[in-house]
Amino acid sequence: MARFANFDEAVAIVQENDRVSAASLARALGATSAAAASLLDRLHDEGHIEGVGEDGWHRVIGTQARRRWDRNGSSVGTPSGRIAMLEAENAELRHKLREVEDRLAHRGSTNATGQHAPSQAPETEDEMAQTRRRLRHLLARALHPDRAEGNVLERNLHTDLFKRLWPEIEAAISGKPSPSEEE
Incomplete structure (x- = not known):
């Protein structure tokens, strides 16, 4: 059974990979492919991934930089x-x-009655x-x-x-x- 997809979890998964597809993100999150596709759109809009390539995969932007930053803790x-x-x-x-x-x-x-x-x-x-x-x-x-x-x-x-x-x-x-x- 698919669970609710969390954007922060999607960002964490993407940051650990060089590329991502809707199917791979859905598997990693345990979410539906529709939810993963929606998250991919948001990840693209916010600059985490590039647009989908001919092979159906999105290249992750700045993955190596993020990994160096995380490993060094202070600089890239x-x-x-x-x-x-x-x-x-x-x-x-x-x-x-x-x-x-x-x-x-x-x-x-x-709300509908005009009351908060x-x-x-x-x-x-x-x-x-x-x-x-x-x-x-x-x-x-x-x-x-x-x-x-x-x-x-x-x-x-x-x-x-x-x-x-x-x-x-x-x-x-x-x-x-x-x-x-x-x-």
């Missing part, structure tokens, strides 16, 4: 590996941001602002170049990536269009 052997790792971290943080946004939107929704369920009481503007401040603080602390490790080149890459992504993260948190969407 090549600048391109470091970029791949930072992009993977960025995709993960964007996913977490979307989850928070979804939860915030869900809290504000009402007790567990879904709407947040006040102050509570929502506090949640956004906490999220901004956590992301800034995790991504800020001052916390980057590695050699000078890796720190410079981290700084450039932060400068490029931070305005978009700020816009997403505040609910405004991102600078890249305005262009």
Whole structure:
């Protein structure tokens, strides 16, 4: 019997392989092929895998970089590996941001009678602002170049990536269009 497929488990499975197919992911997760296909779409959208090849397999993006990062604990052997790792971290943080946004939107929704369920009481503007401040603080602390490790080149890459992504993260948190969407 197939079980509920978990995205975090799918990411962990993908990170341990060089390529993945719907059938292999379904077997590894114990899920249906439809659930695995849906997870593959999301993995592709978030930059974990490439599009499906002619052979029906998806090549995993940055697998070697992730493995070197995990093994070394602090750096990646090549600048391109470091970029791949930072992009993977960025995709993960964007996913977490979307989850928070979804939860915030869900809290504000009402049931059919117009009454909020007790567990879904709407947040006040102050509570929502506090949640956004906490999220901004956590992301800034995790991504800020001052916390980057590695050699000078890796720190410079981290700084450039932060400068490029931070305005978009700020816009997403505040609910405004991102600078890249305005262009």
